Amino acid sequence: MLELSGIVKTKLATALLAMPLLLPLGSVGARAQEQPTWHHGLSLVGELKYPPGFERFDYVKPDAPKGGDVRLSQTGTFDTFNPLLEKGEAAVGLSLVFDTLLKPADDEISTAYGLIAESVSFPDDISSATFRLRKEAKWSDGKPVTPEDVIFSFEKGKELNPLYQSYYKHVVGAEKTGEQEVTFRFDEKNNRELPHILGQLLIVPKHWWEAPGPDGKPRDITRTTLEPVIGSGPYRIASFSAGSQIRYERRDDYWGANLNVNVGQNNFGSITYTFFGDSGVEFEAFRAGDIDFWRETQARRWATGYDFPAVKEGHVKREQVPFRATGVMQALVPNMRRKPFDDERVREALNYALDFEELNRTVFFDQYTRVNSYFFLTELASTGLPEGLELEILNEVKDQVPPEVFTTPYANPVGGTPQNARDNLRKAIGLLKEAGFELKGSRMVNTATGRPFSFEILLSSPMLERVVLPYAQNLKRIGIEASVRTVDPSQYTNRERAFDYDMTWEVWGQTLSPGNEQEDFWGSKSASRQGSRNYAGISDPGVDALINRVIFAKDRETLVAATKALDRVLLAHHYVVPLYYPKAANIAYRDTVGRPPELPKYAIGFPDIWWWSAAANQ
Numbered sequence: 153m154l155e156l157s158g159i160v161k162t163k164l165a166t167a168l169l170a171m172p173l174l175l176p177l178g179s180v181g182a183r184a185q186e187q188p189t190w191h192h193g194l195s196l197v198g199e200l201k202y203p204p205g206f207e208r209f210d211y212v213k214p215d216a217p218k219g220g221d222v223r224l225s226q227t228g229t230f231d232t233f234n235p236l237l238e239k240g241e242a243a244v245g246l247s248l249v250f251d252t253l254l255k256p257a258d259d260e261i262s263t264a265y266g267l268i269a270e271s272v273s274f275p276d277d278i279s280s281a282t283f284r285l286r287k288e289a290k291w292s293d294g295k296p297v298t299p300e301d302v303i304f305s306f307e308k309g310k311e312l313n314p315l316y317q318s319y320y321k322h323v324v325g326a327e328k329t330g331e332q333e334v335t336f337r338f339d340e341k342n343n344r345e346l347p348h349i350l351g352q353l354l355i356v357p358k359h360w361w362e363a364p365g366p367d368g369k370p371r372d373i374t375r376t377t378l379e380p381v382i383g384s385g386p387y388r389i390a391s392f393s394a395g396s397q398i399r400y401e402r403r404d405d406y407w408g409a410n411l412n413v414n415v416g417q418n419n420f421g422s423i424t425y426t427f428f429g430d431s432g433v434e435f436e437a438f439r440a441g442d443i444d445f446w447r448e449t450q451a452r453r454w455a456t457g458y459d460f461p462a463v464k465e466g467h468v469k470r471e472q473v474p475f476r477a478t479g480v481m482q483a484l485v486p487n488m489r490r491k492p493f494d495d496e497r498v499r500e501a502l503n504y505a506l507d508f509e510e511l512n513r514t515v516f517f518d519q520y521t522r523v524n525s526y527f528f529l530t531e532l533a534s535t536g537l538p539e540g541l542e543l544e545i546l547n548e549v550k551d552q553v554p555p556e557v558f559t560t561p562y563a564n565p566v567g568g569t570p571q572n573a574r575d576n577l578r579k580a581i582g583l584l585k586e587a588g589f590e591l592k593g594s595r596m597v598n599t600a601t602g603r604p605f606s607f608e609i610l611l612s613s614p615m616l617e618r619v620v621l622p623y624a625q626n627l628k629r630i631g632i633e634a635s636v637r638t639v640d641p642s643q644y645t646n647r648e649r650a651f652d653y654d655m656t657w658e659v660w661g662q663t664l665s666p667g668n669e670q671e672d673f674w675g676s677k678s679a680s681r682q683g684s685r686n687y688a689g690i691s692d693p694g695v696d697a698l699i700n701r702v703i704f705a706k707d708r709e710t711l712v713a714a715t716k717a718l719d720r721v722l723l724a725h726h727y728v729v730p731l732y733y734p735k736a737a738n739i740a741y742r743d744t745v746g747r748p749p750e751l752p753k754y755a756i757g758f759p760d761i762w763w764w765s766a767a768a769n770q
Contacts, residue, residue: 188273188282194254194348196262196665197708205412211259211752212416212761218402219421220764222745225434225443226427227613228641229395232376235354236305238313238649238683240376241642243392244425247354248400249383253283253302254351255413258752261477262665264351265413268297268384274347281347282335290407291357292382299328304358306336308373314683318672322346343703345667357382384408386418399424419763429640431615444745445758448738450615451516458740467743472736477754479527479662483728484609484623486655488689489679492598492605493654497587499726504580505626506729509568515618520732522564526719527662528733532712534720536561541713545701546720552694554724562723564730577630584630596631606633607654612644616657619731649683657731658687666715670699674722688727695721 192204208214230243235250254264254272266272269283289297303326309316310323322340329335338346360382361373371377380389386409390401400423408414426443428434435453438446439460448454462468486493486502493499508522525533538546538558546557565576581591589596589605596605609620617636624634634655639647647653660673671678676691678684698718705711737756746765751757 190271193265208415248387258755451519479530501580501583507567610653
């Protein structure tokens with residue numbers, strides 16, 4: 153499951169005290185054939201923690217102080233407030249303005265409770281899902297949130313955004329089926345995730361987008377806009393400077409302020425984002441006291457860069473928050489749509505040229521771990537040889553997957569010493585020879601055409617060069633000329649969407665309940681669809697079959713086994729050059745912000761459940 157809100161990362165309640173006994177998704181009772189069973193929440197993993205009519209989430213401070221202006225930062229820029237459009241650079245923080253149908257709980261895995269929708273129902277075969285909207289839900293202009301708004305948001309999202317097209321491709325229609333009800337129809341049955349991911353749908357106001365703007369001209373949701381949009385969420389756009397700063401202000405008239413899913417949240421009076429073109433300058437703003445919260449992504453700086461006075465005096469605090477619910481694949485990704493990256497032996501050779509152990513020692517202060525799974529850091533990662541249910545699933549597609557998945561556990565090359573580095577480069581040369589290349593002098597050339605092996609590595613930030621430049625030097629040692637090109641965020645986004653690169657640096661985030669998003673990551677149909685996240689260009693029937701097994705897993709045991717099988721096959725094809733990732737998030741923040749004594753198990757919860765610490769300013 154992908155989390156869409158935020159954007160694209162997401163985010164049923166008080167009026168339902170008299171509901172029937174809560175059932176997890178997919179376990180509707182016998183009466184469902186006679187009349188719908190309404191659920192106040194959905195869970196993809198076991199039972200819901202919070203019962204109907206619960207007061208609040210356990211991890212919030214219910215009486216958290218309200219007010220204050222928290223100052224945040226963002227690398228890059230923005231040129232649109234349109235939250236649905238795939239074009240342009242959408243402003244960070246728009247999820248503060250727009251509510252979704254359901255809201256996740258950060259102390260559970262893949263659960264969600266009613267926000268705009270007070271409840272949801274679905275038949276036994278999950279061929280549709282109906283959401284009942286809250287009558288009190290309103291836009292910031294005072295007009296009610298209607299089924300028409302939900303239908304408009306769904307249809308425009310699918311029309312304008314490739315991510316929506318892929319994520320909701322099995323949702324074939326939406327219609328108003330009651331005064332406060334919207335029913336979504338599916339073209340397949342028993343996909344347990346579909347009702348859940350529809351709850352992540354970000355809802356926009358149909359009446360606002362179809363009305364004339366301040367200039368008297370019709371608004372156009374198919375275009376970018378810097379007109380401050382309205383939403384139904386807890387904040388509004390108060391002011392902005394195009395491309396450089398946005399200030400969101402908490403709404404005193406927010407309709408959902410007292411909902412159980414919002415108690416103790418949305419505490420800051422305003423949230424201001426300042427945009428920077430350089431991450432180094434951005435960090436200096438934090439050091440200087442102009443930014444209140446910082447997510448550190450540089451190992452060297454975490455180890456050596458926090459010796460400034462505010463840290464020594466206790467005004468800046470540092471924490472490491474373990475990752476518990478997020479899997480990740482961070483990798484250099486060769487584009488298989490271009491030769492010679494369509495050859496598996498070439499891709500494997502490229503992995504032998506990366507000396508992670510040397511990078512970890514010289515650049516990362518031994519803070520990182522080499523990624524060895526597409527679901528790294530989770531129980532979904534494959535290990536050893538397949539057995540049990542995973543082996544059964546792999547045997548079902550035995551003729552469509554590499555034979556080594558049954559005999560050889562995946563392992564990255566190990567460097568770190570001169571001897572290991574030489575051995576790895578010799579193995580790379582051997583693989584390239586099998587693929588039709590040979591060393592002539594100091595150049596690796598195609599034996600059939602005589603053309604030298606050269607390619608460009610596209611990057612979005614100069615910060616990444618400290619890893620890629622040593623890698624390019626290693627490639628040069630075996631005759632491959634790899635140039636490194638860093639472009640601005642807008643150009644990078646456009647080239648990424650169009651798959652206009654030889655090799656690039658990508659990160660895929662995974663939840664503990666993978667599902668329909670896997671088709672967008674690795675599915676054959678997404679390989680040629682611009683804007684998808686199938687950056688490698690994977691198009692393989694065995695992978696497709698295993699994605700299907702993940703999506704239609706009937707229970708948790710099957711989901712875990714199918715995901716491990718998918719992971720194992722993806723690794724065996726050497727689609728990427730795995731990089732590294734920390735096992736915890738490094739965060740630093742000023743004493744002007746506060747938080748609950750214990751953070752939720754599966755999230756940092758910032759800025760949602762944090763607050764302005766007035767005591768620090770007295």
